[in-house]
Amino acid sequence: MLKNASSKYRPFPPVRLPDHQWPNRVLTAPPIWCSVDLRDGNQALAVPMNVSQKLELFDALVKCGFKEIEVGFPAASNTEFAFMRRLIEDNRIPDDVTIQVLVQAREDLIERTVESLVGAKNAIIHLYNSTSPAQRRIVFGLGKDEIVQMARRGAQWIKDRIPRLPGTRVRLEYSPESFSATEVEFALEICTAVMDVWQPTPADRIILNLPDTVEVAMPNVYADQIEWFVHNLPRRDSAIISVHTHNDRGTGVAATELAMLAGAERVEGTLFGNGERTGNLDVVIVALNLYMHGIDPGLEFGDVNALREVYERCTGMTVPARQPYAGELVFTAFSGSHQDAIRKGLRAWEISREKGETTPWDIPYLTLDPGDLGREYREVIRVNSQSGKGGVAYLLESEFGIELPKDMQREFGPIANDEVDRLGREVRATELKAMFWREYVERDTPWHLDQFATEGNNGVVSCRATVTREGKPAAIAGQGNGPIAAFVHALVAGGAPKFEVSHYSEHSLGSGEGAAAIAYIQIRLADGRTRWGAGVDTSIELASIKAVVSALNRG
Ligand code: KIV
Numbered sequence: 001m002l003k004n005a006s007s008k009y010r011p012f013p014p015v016r017l018p019d020h021q022w023p024n025r026v027l028t029a030p031p032i033w034c035s036v037d038l039r040d041g042n043q044a045l046a047v048p049m050n051v052s053q054k055l056e057l058f059d060a061l062v063k064c065g066f067k068e069i070e071v072g073f074p075a076a077s078n079t080e081f082a083f084m085r086r087l088i089e090d091n092r093i094p095d096d097v098t099i100q101v102l103v104q105a106r107e108d109l110i111e112r113t114v115e116s117l118v119g120a121k122n123a124i125i126h127l128y129n130s131t132s133p134a135q136r137r138i139v140f141g142l143g144k145d146e147i148v149q150m151a152r153r154g155a156q157w158i159k160d161r162i163p164r165l166p167g168t169r170v171r172l173e174y175s176p177e178s179f180s181a182t183e184v185e186f187a188l189e190i191c192t193a194v195m196d197v198w199q200p201t202p203a204d205r206i207i208l209n210l211p212d213t214v215e216v217a218m219p220n221v222y223a224d225q226i227e228w229f230v231h232n233l234p235r236r237d238s239a240i241i242s243v244h245t246h247n248d249r250g251t252g253v254a255a256t257e258l259a260m261l262a263g264a265e266r267v268e269g270t271l272f273g274n275g276e277r278t279g280n281l282d283v284v285i286v287a288l289n290l291y292m293h294g295i296d297p298g299l300e301f302g303d304v305n306a307l308r309e310v311y312e313r314c315t316g317m318t319v320p321a322r323q324p325y326a327g328e329l330v331f332t333a334f335s336g337s338h339q340d341a342i343r344k345g346l347r348a349w350e351i352s353r354e355k356g357e358t359t360p361w362d363i364p365y366l367t368l369d370p371g372d373l374g375r376e377y378r379e380v381i382r383v384n385s386q387s388g389k390g391g392v393a394y395l396l397e398s399e400f401g402i403e404l405p406k407d408m409q410r411e412f413g414p415i416a417n418d419e420v421d422r423l424g425r426e427v428r429a430t431e432l433k434a435m436f437w438r439e440y441v442e443r444d445t446p447w448h449l450d451q452f453a454t455e456g457n458n459g460v461v462s463c464r465a466t467v468t469r470e471g472k473p474a475a476i477a478g479q480g481n482g483p484i485a486a487f488v489h490a491l492v493a494g495g496a497p498k499f500e501v502s503h504y505s506e507h508s509l510g511s512g513e514g515a516a517a518i519a520y521i522q523i524r525l526a527d528g529r530t531r532w533g534a535g536v537d538t539s540i541e542l543a544s545i546k547a548v549v550s551a552l553n554r555g
């Protein structure tokens with residue numbers, strides 16, 4: 001990289017708009033959405049979609065609720081043309097969906113495009129030509145007037161052919177391609193020239209699509225360009241202002257959202273942001289950003305995983321794991337403190353719902369309810385070496401109903417984390433349970449319990465047990481005010497180090513008569529050290545006795 005970047009690059013000149021209004025506005029309604037997956041998205045694929053892939057994606061877009069879908073560039077290839085014909089002839093376009101086709105300002109291409117639309121109920125013919133200084137100079141070698149002439153001619157060729165589509169409601173769209181890199185005055189001039197040809201009315205509005213073809217500045221600059229344009233456009237009521245952002249500087253979503261504040265009423269984009277270079281605007285993000293502010297976006301992403309699968313199958317692209325809302329990991333917390341907060345948040349939410357309260361969603365680290373997108377709460381917490389005790393405990397409880405006492409979580413959390421660290425990967429819940437079993441439930445050396453029996457008399461419990469200590473069998477006996485106390489007495493009398501029980505709790509692991517119980521025991525040794533143990537048995541009494549042995553063995 002250059003030390004002196006300014007010797008090669010220059011800042012982008014912003015529009016002067018001291019009184020801009022958009023910074024003080026808020027979004028309250030969704031825009032008109034237009035999917036450009038099958039055109040802009042498709043043209044950016046290493047292997048473009050075949051007809052059956054396009055059909056599958058088209059159906060998925062319809063299911064999401066898109067009412068305007070740019071289906072292709074029919075004059076560009078036979079596949080594109082065939083796809084258009086297939087959609088129309090097989091009656092695959094619902095009556096409330098308008099198909100959109102893109103075309104350059106060339107008569108032969110316009111001719112073929114109009115031909116492809118015969119029989120469609122609703123269509124938008126989308127004309128474009130590039131308008132930025134670099135495109136005018138380098139690509140066309142033409143001055144401003146000639147570029148305006150090009151747009152006028154294209155508009156007229158289209159207008160002349162509309163009568164050939166008698167059964168079709170035709171609407172018209174014009175894009176000054178590379179709008180954001182074009183002088184705003186010139187963009188306005190060329191759009192006005194096209195309006196002169198098409199003569200839109202408030203009842204039959206032109207779509208003026210103002211693309212951020214290549215992001216060249218910050219999103220506030222784009223918003224100023226849009227607001228300037230909207231403010232200065234004559235016959236504003238005869239136009240729908242549309243935006244179409246790409247993502248070269250990584251701010252395509254922000255540019256669209258700020259442009260909506262600035263007056264854009266329509267948004268073109270693709271699912272998951274597929275498109276040229278860094279991609280088009282990801283419509284899923286903008287729609288769900290509205291949704292998480294309580295605004296119905298008018299698009300349905302209630303099964304975002306299924307949609308992602310269709311998209312990946314059809315395009316061959318992969319949705320990155322961190323893609324907002326749709327990425328595999330976006331509802332997963334790895335850090336222990338995040339897991340703990342989410343866990344508490346979800347509990348509080350459930351409790352408030354049970355009470356019939358209608359408090360708004362406000363859960364730490366989760367901007368919306370994953371369930372609304374067909375995703376699961378369970379995905380929220382997984383365990384890796386960064387997870388704290390909260391994540392470990394949550395997984396044991398949610399997957400196996402093992403409710404570790406708080407203090408025991410503090411002991412087992414670091415033990416589990418060390419093991420996960422050693423493995424160097426995430427662990428599944430079953431692996432975590434196996435770790436717990438190895439650490440506590442299966443601890444049977446140096447002490448092993450072979451037999452245990454009690455009898456009670458006047459509130460005093462006597463126990464007899466057979467144990468194996470370091471391979472040697474021994475019979476022990478003791479008394480206490482309960483089976484645990486009697487067993488502790490027996491063990492100490494039989495040579496175990498002196499200890500007392502400082503915590504005891506148990507619960508069943510499942511339901512029904514044959515369900516096992518799990519007992520948790522904490523012992524305190526004579527030097528003050530404490531140790532936890534756990535035992536599992538179908539008898540609660542035996543579970544607690546095994547838990548004592550487990551704790552002793554961990555001493
Ligand atoms: O990015 C762009 O400018 C385009 C136009 C054709 C609308 O895709």
Ligand code: ZN
Nearest residue numbers: 040213244280
């Ligand atoms: Zn584009």
